Amino acid sequence: MTTNYIGRPISRVDGRAKVTGAAKYAAEYNVPNLAYGCVVSSAIAKGRIKNIDAGDALRLEGVLQVFTHENSPRLAQSDQSYTDELAPPGSPFRPLHDDSIKFNAQPVALVVAETFELARFAASLVRVEYEIEEHATDLKEKRQEAYIPKPRPVLPPLPEPRGDAERAFANSATRIEAEYDSPFEHHNPMEPFATTAVWEDAVREDAVRKDGGKITVYDKTQGAQNIHGYVCNVFGLSKDDVRVVSPFVGGAFGSGLRPQYQLFLAVLAARELKRPVRVSLTRQQMFSFGHRPHTLQRVSLGAAPDGALEALIHKAIAETSRFEDYSETVAHWSAMLYRCENVRLEYKLAQLDVNTPIDMRAPGATWGLYALESAMDELAYELGVDPLELRLKNYADEDQSKNKPFSSKELRECYRQGAEKFGWARRNHEPRSMKEVGKEVGKEVGKEVGKEVGKEVGKEVGKEVGRDGDQLIGWGMATGVWEAMQMTAAAKAVLTADGKLKVGSATADIGTGTYTIMTQIAAETLGLPIEKVTFELGDSSLPQAPAEGGSLTAATVGTAVKAVCDKVREKLFKLAQKVEKSPLAGAKLEDVVFSDGRIALSSDFSKFVSVADAMRRAGISSIEEEIVASPDEKMRSQYSRYAHSAVFAEVKVDQDLGVIRVTRVVSAVAGGRILNPKTARSQVMGGIVWGIGVALEEESVMDQNFGRFMNHNLAEYHVPVNADIREIDVIFVEENDSIVNPLGAKGLGEIGIVGVAAAIANAVFHATGKRVRDLPITLDKLL
Numbered sequence: 117m118t119t120n121y122i123g124r125p126i127s128r129v130d131g132r133a134k135v136t137g138a139a140k141y142a143a144e145y146n147v148p149n150l151a152y153g154c155v156v157s158s159a160i161a162k163g164r165i166k167n168i169d170a171g172d173a174l175r176l177e178g179v180l181q182v183f184t185h186e187n188s189p190r191l192a193q194s195d196q197s198y199t200d201e202l203a204p205p206g207s208p209f210r211p212l213h214d215d216s217i218k219f220n221a222q223p224v225a226l227v228v229a230e231t232f233e234l235a236r237f238a239a240s241l242v243r244v245e246y247e248i249e250e251h252a253t254d255l256k257e258k259r260q261e262a263y264i265p266k267p268r269p270v271l272p273p274l275p276e277p278r279g280d281a282e283r284a285f286a287n288s289a290t291r292i293e294a295e296y297d298s299p300f301e302h303h304n305p306m307e308p309f310a311t312t313a314v315w316e317d318a319v320r321e322d323a324v325r326k327d328g329g330k331i332t333v334y335d336k337t338q339g340a341q342n343i344h345g346y347v348c349n350v351f352g353l354s355k356d357d358v359r360v361v362s363p364f365v366g367g368a369f370g371s372g373l374r375p376q377y378q379l380f381l382a383v384l385a386a387r388e389l390k391r392p393v394r395v396s397l398t399r400q401q402m403f404s405f406g407h408r409p410h411t412l413q414r415v416s417l418g419a420a421p422d423g424a425l426e427a428l429i430h431k432a433i434a435e436t437s438r439f440e441d442y443s444e445t446v447a448h449w450s451a452m453l454y455r456c457e458n459v460r461l462e463y464k465l466a467q468l469d470v471n472t473p474i475d476m477r478a479p480g481a482t483w484g485l486y487a488l489e490s491a492m493d494e495l496a497y498e499l500g501v502d503p504l505e506l507r508l509k510n511y512a513d514e515d516q517s518k519n520k521p522f523s524s525k526e527l528r529e530c531y532r533q534g535a536e537k538f539g540w541a542r543r544n545h546e547p548r549s550m551k552e553v554g555k556e557v558g559k560e561v562g563k564e565v566g567k568e569v570g571k572e573v574g575k576e577v578g579k580e581v582g583r584d585g586d587q588l589i590g591w592g593m594a595t596g597v598w599e600a601m602q603m604t605a606a607a608k609a610v611l612t613a614d615g616k617l618k619v620g621s622a623t624a625d626i627g628t629g630t631y632t633i634m635t636q637i638a639a640e641t642l643g644l645p646i647e648k649v650t651f652e653l654g655d656s657s658l659p660q661a662p663a664e665g666g667s668l669t670a671a672t673v674g675t676a677v678k679a680v681c682d683k684v685r686e687k688l689f690k691l692a693q694k695v696e697k698s699p700l701a702g703a704k705l706e707d708v709v710f711s712d713g714r715i716a717l718s719s720d721f722s723k724f725v726s727v728a729d730a731m732r733r734a735g736i737s738s739i740e741e742e743i744v745a746s747p748d749e750k751m752r753s754q755y756s757r758y759a760h761s762a763v764f765a766e767v768k769v770d771q772d773l774g775v776i777r778v779t780r781v782v783s784a785v786a787g788g789r790i791l792n793p794k795t796a797r798s799q800v801m802g803g804i805v806w807g808i809g810v811a812l813e814e815e816s817v818m819d820q821n822f823g824r825f826m827n828h829n830l831a832e833y834h835v836p837v838n839a840d841i842r843e844i845d846v847i848f849v850e851e852n853d854s855i856v857n858p859l860g861a862k863g864l865g866e867i868g869i870v871g872v873a874a875a876i877a878n879a880v881f882h883a884t885g886k887r888v889r890d891l892p893i894t895l896d897k898l899l
């Protein structure tokens with residue numbers, strides 16, 4: 117394949133629209149007669165609504181309606197109608213369904229008014245009386261009630277035990293056993309959830325419902341068709357009467373995988389009021405959604421004196437809501453990452469009075485690898501071997517959990533290149549053995565002060581200042597892994613005689629670069645200048661695609677885009693051959709190159725037919741193709757397919773104050789073929805930045821007395837800011853994989869974050885000699 121575009125660092129094709137403001141987000145679709153909805157959130161975690169008084173709100177001029185469970189129309193009755201592509205087993209939450217309160221900040225009313233400000237003010241006047249029931253929001257109190265959940269359809273099953281892990285552990289010469297605690301986290305994308313629902317009340321002959329019309333829903337979502345299905349099912353609308361549009365998403369990280377309640381409320385209000393309604397949420401309300409679940413993990417590792425793993429037991433308990441069993445792949449990875457004959461995994465859930473958790477960047481792996489890779493570091497210290505050496509000693513050349521070879525696995529190369537770039541060989545294994553900086557700073561200051569005050573004092577001060585500035589240096593590392601998934605997706609392509617190509621699929625671009633890489637793949641396949649190619653997404657009316665998540669979009673939609681363009685290619689080639697005196701007449705498709713809008717013989721570029729000529733001479737104004745591309749399961753199922761990474765981190769910890777800074781991170785990633793090094797690097801870098809947040813900053817703090825997240829704002833929910841981020845190095849290790857999908861790409865959305873928290877936690881231990889086993893590692897835990 118020629119590589120005019122694939123593999124090149126193409127700048128985002130949607131970049132200009134984004135920086136100029138031309139890109140519109142869900143709350144930016146302004147239509148005439150728009151009404152504004154504001155959500156009233158519950159003040160308790162559990163109980164029922166005794167009384168809800170909207171009188172004061174309704175008396176204000178310009179308030180159109182206050183929707184509550186008392187006046188909400190009867191809608192679909194079955195749980196099935198409220199599920200979605202990614203719903204876990206259970207009964208999905210139904211807003212305004214009845215008087216019960218299932219989690220704190222649950223929506224209890226929607227105030228709709230002529231202006232946003234009025235809606236928000238009126239919402240403050242809605243008085244709700246509750247009957248409070250005792251809530252449970254502390255996982256540690258509920259862990260005894262944990263149970264093995266029903267499997268979640270989209271996840272692989274928990275690997276079966278192998279060998280006898282308990283016995284092997286008991287007999288191992290070197291053992292470690294530790295519990296790791298990781299907190300509630302919320303996604304906090306820049307764009308809060310919002311929906312603009314535009315009802316067109318034209319009753320049509322063919323409408324299924326008598327009062328039917330058409331509705332266009334502008335929604336913040338990772339899957340326009342997932343939302344489409346939900347709206348149709350819940351509101352009993354026919355497929356053709358609903359269109360969901362979501363071309364731009366201001367970050368989502370998994371929070372937009374399922375329909376969120378503002379969507380339901382906006383559509384409900386638009387349908388009842390027969391006018392367009394927008395509902396956008398406040399930052400506080402963003403903390404009432406799904407979250408990364410608080411998780412407790414126990415890892416037991418047993419090793420022979422030479423460091424060979426003999427036993428691995430990984431048990432995880434996570435929280436879920438009372439109404440759905442949300443599970444994720446926390447422990448799974450421990451059955452495949454290292455060679456070990458005796459492995460047992462366990463994964464349980466405990467129900468709390470919270471909203472159902474939802475996938476959040478590298479769901480499961482972020483927590484699971486934090487625990488496993490911290491435990492590996494603890495084992496390395498117990499054995500007295502270098503942590504990287506321990507990983508290499510136990511390198512898995514095949515996937516023991518499935519008894520299958522890997523489709524490709526360049527993890528060894530990740531370790532090598534990452535370690536080299538980081539300078540790992542210069543590491544001194546002893547904790548607290550690497551220090552820096554303080555003395556020099558001290559001397560300088562000392563001299564300065566000395567001159568003024570006198571030599572004696574000067575020296576004294578110098579020492580003091582020196583000690584204050586002393587930094588303990590820590591170097592830690594960890595492994596990362598994520599599955600290389602592919603699902604079924606469709607794409608359509610329209611090539612017009614002016615040489616312009618339009619390709620489309622109902623996928624999303626949540627900032628990952630989907631627009632760009634799909635455009636590259638299409639331009640590459642048909643040999644067109646990239647400016648001539650446009651890619652459409654984020655519209656339920658486009659060909660079928662799954663929600664963008666799980667790092668599967670490049671592989672899934674990319675394969676469909678490639679396939680549909682290949683079809684156009686074949687057609688074009690046939691047309692080109694039919695052109696009078698075609699130099700391609702006797703050639704085969706393999707003998708030609710599509711480049712610069714031409715189809716040329718690869719043996720002689722001067723012999724060509726231009727795409728425009730081929731079409732014009734055949735009297736064709738456009739070529740349209742649509743295709744459904746499915747993974748080649750027959751081939752794929754013979755292999756285990758994963759992306760890997762090796763993460764190396766340096767921290768500097770202030771010896772006296774405990775302040776931790778991550779000064780360097782090197783991550784070497786093996787993610788198959790890199791379609792665009794620029795967007796790929798951004799993906800991994802974003803993951804690393806987030807990993808720094810996971811390690812040191814992020815936590816949704818639950819006030820157990822109220823069952824309420826108390827730091828529900830960006831001032832107190834800490835995420836990394838520019839000043840927290842120093843050097844970040846991303847290395848892509850060459851990895852050829854002809855099994856995963858025709859593009860050879862494994863997906864990069866999640867791999868960047870996996871392992872980062874462990875690498876940093878391990879670096880903090882190396883710096884301080886203190887093992888902190890609950891995240892985030894804040895300075896108070898070091899003192």
Ligand code: MOS
Pocket residue numbers: 338368369370371373475476477478479664665666667
């Ligand atoms: Mo991501 S958690 O797969 O949107």
